[in-house]
Amino acid sequence: xxxxxxxxxxxxxxxxRMAAAIYHRGPDEGGELFEPGVHLANRRLSIVGLxxxxxxxxxxxxxxxxxxxxEFFDYPExxxxxxxxxxxxxxxxxTELIPHLWExxxxxxxxHLTGQYAFCVWDQKTHEFLLVRDRSGICPLHxxxxxxxxxxxxxxxxxxxxxxxxxxxxxxxxLTGINHIFTFFGQPGPSTVFQGITTxxxxxxxxxxPGRQKTTEQLKQRIYWQIDYPKEGDEDxxxxxxxxxxxxxxxxxxxxxxxxxxxxVAYLSGGVDSSLIVAMANKALGRPIPTFTISVxxxxxxxxxxxxxVAKALGCxxxxxxxxxxxxxxxxxxxxxxxxxPVMDTSCLALMNLAKIVHARGYKVALTGExxxxxxxxxxxFKLHKGLNTFGNEIGYQLRRAFLRVSGQPRYSDAAIRxxxxxxGGHNGWMDVYGLISLSKLRFxxxxxxxxxxxxxxYDDLDLNPAIGSWHPFHRQMYLGGRIMLPGHxxxxxxxxxxxxxxxxxxxxxxxxxxxxxxxxxxxRWKLRGLRNDKYIERKVxxxxxxREVAWRRKKMFRAPMESFHQTPAPADHAHGGDRWxxxxxSKESIEKAGYFDYEAVATARAKVNSMWKLPxxxxxxxGLSAITATQLWHHLYISGDLCDLAPVRASHGxxxxxx
Numbered sequence: 029x030x031x032x033x034x035x036x037x038x039x040x041x042x043x044x045r046m047a048a049a050i051y052h053r054g055p056d057e058g059g060e061l062f063e064p065g066v067h068l069a070n071r072r073l074s075i076v077g078l079x080x081x082x083x084x085x086x087x088x089x090x091x092x093x094x095x096x097x098x099e100f101f102d103y104p105e106x107x108x109x110x111x112x113x114x115x116x117x118x119x120x121x122x123t124e125l126i127p128h129l130w131e132x133x134x135x136x137x138x139x140h141l142t143g144q145y146a147f148c149v150w151d152q153k154t155h156e157f158l159l160v161r162d163r164s165g166i167c168p169l170h171x172x173x174x175x176x177x178x179x180x181x182x183x184x185x186x187x188x189x190x191x192x193x194x195x196x197x198x199x200x201x202x203l204t205g206i207n208h209i210f211t212f213f214g215q216p217g218p219s220t221v222f223q224g225i226t227t228x229x230x231x232x233x234x235x236x237x238p239g240r241q242k243t244t245e246q247l248k249q250r251i252y253w254q255i256d257y258p259k260e261g262d263e264d265x266x267x268x269x270x271x272x273x274x275x276x277x278x279x280x281x282x283x284x285x286x287x288x289x290x291x292x293v294a295y296l297s298g299g300v301d302s303s304l305i306v307a308m309a310n311k312a313l314g315r316p317i318p319t320f321t322i323s324v325x326x327x328x329x330x331x332x333x334x335x336x337x338v339a340k341a342l343g344c345x346x347x348x349x350x351x352x353x354x355x356x357x358x359x360x361x362x363x364x365x366x367x368x369x370p371v372m373d374t375s376c377l378a379l380m381n382l383a384k385i386v387h388a389r390g391y392k393v394a395l396t397g398e399x400x401x402x403x404x405x406x407x408x409x410f411k412l413h414k415g416l417n418t419f420g421n422e423i424g425y426q427l428r429r430a431f432l433r434v435s436g437q438p439r440y441s442d443a444a445i446r447x448x449x450x451x452x453g454g455h456n457g458w459m460d461v462y463g464l465i466s467l468s469k470l471r472f473x474x475x476x477x478x479x480x481x482x483x484x485x486x487y488d489d490l491d492l493n494p495a496i497g498s499w500h501p502f503h504r505q506m507y508l509g510g511r512i513m514l515p516g517h518x519x520x521x522x523x524x525x526x527x528x529x530x531x532x533x534x535x536x537x538x539x540x541x542x543x544x545x546x547x548x549x550x551x552x553r554w555k556l557r558g559l560r561n562d563k564y565i566e567r568k569v570x571x572x573x574x575x576r577e578v579a580w581r582r583k584k585m586f587r588a589p590m591e592s593f594h595q596t597p598a599p600a601d602h603a604h605g606g607d608r609w610x611x612x613x614x615s616k617e618s619i620e621k622a623g624y625f626d627y628e629a630v631a632t633a634r635a636k637v638n639s640m641w642k643l644p645x646x647x648x649x650x651x652g653l654s655a656i657t658a659t660q661l662w663h664h665l666y667i668s669g670d671l672c673d674l675a676p677v678r679a680s681h682g683x684x685x686x687x688x
Contacts, residue, residue, distance in 0.1 A: 029194075030157055032173070032180040032246055034239045035065030039176065042194050043067040046185055049193035053097070053186055053528045059083050061093060065238060066150055066157075070095040073531055075288050075392055076103065077121025085123045088116050091152045092127035097186050098145030098167040099535070100125055101284035106140065130158065135235055138252040142541060146186060146228075157236040159184060163253045164399075164539040165230030165515030168524055172197055172224045173243060180243045182236065187525070188225050188368045189677060192666075197224060199666050203480060204489060206624065209370050210469050210655055211462055211486040214517030218249065219489055221369045221662070229491070230254075230515050253541075254493055255510055255548055257503040263551035270554065273546065275569040281540035282308040285395060292535075293318040293386060294395040296346055298334025300563065300570050300581055301397030301406075305537055307342055307573040309395060319346040320386055320394065322378045338578055349385045351378040357607040360658070361674050364665055366529035367521040370658035372465075372651060380526035387530040394527070398518050399538030402509030403547055404563040405556035406583055410505065413457035415559055437645060438470035444485070451487040453497040456505035458512070468652030471633065472625045502552035514539075612672035613660035622663045622671065625656055 029038045029046075047058060047069040054071030061068045061084045070083035076099065086093045100106065103122035106129075111117065115128040122143075129137035130149045135158060144166035149158045161169045171184040174196050185191050192199050205221030208214070217227030228234065231253035236246045258264070282305060286292050294306050296319040309317040319339055323332035332348060339346040356377055363377045364370065386394055401407050445463075449455050469482060490511060496504055519536075527534045537543075547555075547565070554565040561567070562583070570579035612618060614634070619627040630653070637649045660671060669676035 029067045030182045030184075030236060030238065031065040032182055032236065032238050032243050034179065035155070036177060036179055037064055038062070038067035038181075039196075042183075042196060043069045045193045045195060046183070046190040047071055049190040050185065050187050052531055055531050057082050063152070065155065068093065068095045068148065068150070070097075073392060073528075073533060075099065075290055075533060077119055077123070078289050080119040081121030081123055083123060085119065085121070085127065087127035087131055088118070092130050092149060093152065094123065094126040094130075094147055094149045096123045096126055096145065096147040098143060098147070098162065099287075099533070100141065100143040100145065101287060102142040103287070106142075135233070138233055144535070144539075148184065155238060157238075158233055159228060159236070160233040160252075161228045161230055163231045163541055164510070164519065164536070164544075166519050166524060166536060166539065168520070169228040170220065170225055171228065171234070172226065173247065174224075182247075184228075186528075188220060188222055189365075191225055192222070192677075200224075201663070201667055203477065205369065206477075206659065207469075207481045207484075207486055208489070208516070209372065209659065210473075210652075211466050212512050212516055213372060213462075213465065214513070214520060215369050216490060216512040216516030218491070222666075255507060255544060256493070256495065257499040257507065257548050259498045260500040263500060264549045265551050266554055270550070271565060271568045274543075274565050275572065277540065277543045277546055278304075278537060278566075278569065279308055279312075281537040281543055282395070283312045284540070285535040285537050286312055288393050290392050291318070292393045292395060293320060293389075293391045295319070295382065295397070295534075296321050296335050296339060296344070297331045297397070298336075298338045298578070298581070299331075299397070299583060300567060300574070300579055301400050301538065303338045303342075303397075303574055303578050304566070304570045305395050305397050306338070306344065308537075310342055310344070316342060316344040317395075318389075318391070319344045320382055321346045321348050322351055322382050323348050324351045324375075324378060334578075334581070338574070341575055341578070347385060347389065349378075349382050351381060355381065357610065361609065361661060361665065363521075363526065364658060364662050365677055367525045368666070369521070370655060370662040371521045372655035372658050373517065373521065374654060376521045376526060379522050380529060383527045383530040383532045383534075386532050392531065393533050393535060396523075396534050396536055397538065398523065398536050399514070400563050400566050401583070402514050402518070403506055403538070403544060403555075404566055405502070405506065405552075406563045407457065407461075407509075408583065409461045410457040410502075410556055411559050411562065413455075413460055413505070414556065417455075437648075438467055440466075440470070448485050448487050451485060452492065452508060453499070453504045454501055456501060456508065458505050458508045464648040465651050465655070467648055468655060471649075472629050472652055472656060474623055474626050477624055500552055502556065503548075506548075506555070609661065609664075609672040609674050610657065613664055614657060618660060618664075618671040622660055622668070624659060624663070630656055 029043050050071055054073045056074040057072045059070055059082050068084050072083060074081060084093045084095050100122040106125055110128045117124055126147055126149050129140055138160055145162045146167040146169040147160055168186050170188050171182055172191050174181050183191055183194055200223040202219060202221055202223045204219040217229050220227055229249055232249040232251055294309055294317050296302050296306055306317060306319055321335040356374055359377050363380055496507060523534055556562050557564045567579050616627045619625050633649055633653055664671035665677050
């Protein structure tokens with residue numbers, strides 16, 4: 029908690045409550061610092077420097093202090109460079125890099141950071157602060173400003189529930205955030221589903237100078253890194269050494285992410301991404317790395333056979349975690365509590381339970397294979413987009429519009445669609461899949477929400493790189509995946525929030541900074557070649573490490589069955605004490621009380637969805653109903669507490685401060 033106007037004392041107990049709300053992120057130890065104008069606290073998950081890494085941590089004379097979440101994977105190399113410049117270290121933790129980097133470089137320290145991180149550094153001498161988030165948005169950082177005791181205060185935390193626990197703000201819905209759920213599947217930021225709470229975007233920082241700058245200037249998010257592609261026509265076509273270089277960078281990225289003072293494990297699905305990470309980790313360790321696999325007990329969704337085949341080929345003995353439809357219905361409330369926003373992707377619950385198994389086996393760190401689908405064109409909609417546009421973008425566009433007309437789906441106006449295309453530099457594969465879920469706004473929004481939200485394009489909220497229009501069309505869609513899908517969904521409700529809910533840190537070799545920048549410069553033919561060969565350069569490397577059938581295995585969209593939400597009424601679930609919450613949050617009374625959706629439209633869709641063929645229309649309807657169920661549940665848990673029998677998230681509300 030930082031006084032933006034000067035050096036008043038923070039109110040007693042506020043930051044302690046915030047830290048207690050995120051105890052699960054760091055159960056190993058805690059620490060705090062209370063000085064005029066600032067109160068810092070940390071909960072620590074001990075991974076590097078186990079004995080002497082308690083935070084806050086300072087420089088030699090105690091004048092520069094930091095609290096930190098994450099890992100600096102180049103810690104040994106950066107420490108050696110700083111020591112050569114005369115800096116003296118007193119601990120064995122990578123956290124101590126921060127105060128020394130600030131001393132050496134000031135705000136330019138952000139150019140010397142490698143890893144996944146969110147931190148605050150405070151200089152006591154100059155009374156200035158720097159809040160920073162990593163380049164890919166792996167580690168979260170949220171903030172809110174309030175009026176208290178005549179001053180503007182900034183509160184920041186790794187999770188939004190910590191801000192709510194302060195007792196100085198009230199949980200209220202931000203409809204912009206709800207609109208993002210029904211556009212992007214997640215929360216890409218900076219808006220959130222809570223009024224007043226803002227997400228610090230990936231590759232951004234805040235530079236605060238209390239008492240010397242206006243609050244609006246201090247809250248300006250400054251960009252220190254964002255992915256940048258060559259202008260169309262200037263891409264690197266590569267040569268015989270291109271695959272070698274990609275392999276070299278990926279091996280180095282895996283090796284760095286094995287650095288820890290605790291054992292490291294890996295998630296294994298049997299697909300090429302996780303399998304390649306496991307193979308490289310085995311080589312680096314000189315032994316098989318422990319692996320953890322999800323088995324979704326539903327027809328057509330189980331990855332266990334593929335994962336066990338890869339594990340056998342690589343000499344690993346995987347731990348297998350089963351996930352059933354009963355688990356989905358019974359465990360979803362815990363998922364929403366952990367994620368803090370409506371989660372429409374049912375597979376997130378399976379991943380949350382996988383992290384529980386990792387924790388139960390005594391581990392704290394897991395490698396994962398996230399990233400290539402976004403940066404190398406691995407999703408099926410990229411191929412569909414390329415195929416539909418074979419004879420030109422306009423013909424492809426008209427084919428999509430014709431499909432909606434013939435299938436009887438609701439449609440946006442041509443003007444609204446063209447506006448969205450203009451904002452992102454033209455139509456692309458993400459527009460196809462986001463367009464599918466966006467139809468749920470037309471189907472299900474209440475009249476009030478339609479009036480407030482439908483005239484506004486959610487793409488206007490994203491602060492996109494203005495250079496996007498100069499890039500190759502393929503790279504425009506890669507950029508959107510990195511800006512929206514990764515930080516707003518994959519790294520949030522499939523990554524940090526659900527892993528740290530069980531005190532597990534997930535690490536992402538495919539999101540290594542050097543690897544990303546190298547890949548960005550390559551021509552699209554190294555990413556999607558033809559209509560079938562996605563993630564081409566990765567798969568060419570994988571041929572060297574894995575059986576060919578694994579290296580070229582087609583992507584299986586990982587998700588848990590959605591039907592269990594949509595059966596009317598939902599079946600009894602005795603193992604979890606009943607799933608009455610589904611019917612309760614979707615009742616006429618609850619839907620009208622929350623005010624987001626049209627009850628008749630929801631009831632009609634629930635009644636017919638399971639009788640529809642497995643076509644895009646049904647998938648879109650299922651996704652919409654899952655989003656509605658999750659939104660109603662989130663509203664109950666975090667906002668009202670009166671839509672079902674479940675206990676809401678307890679946070680102190682009704683303090684004396686007002687959100688600024």
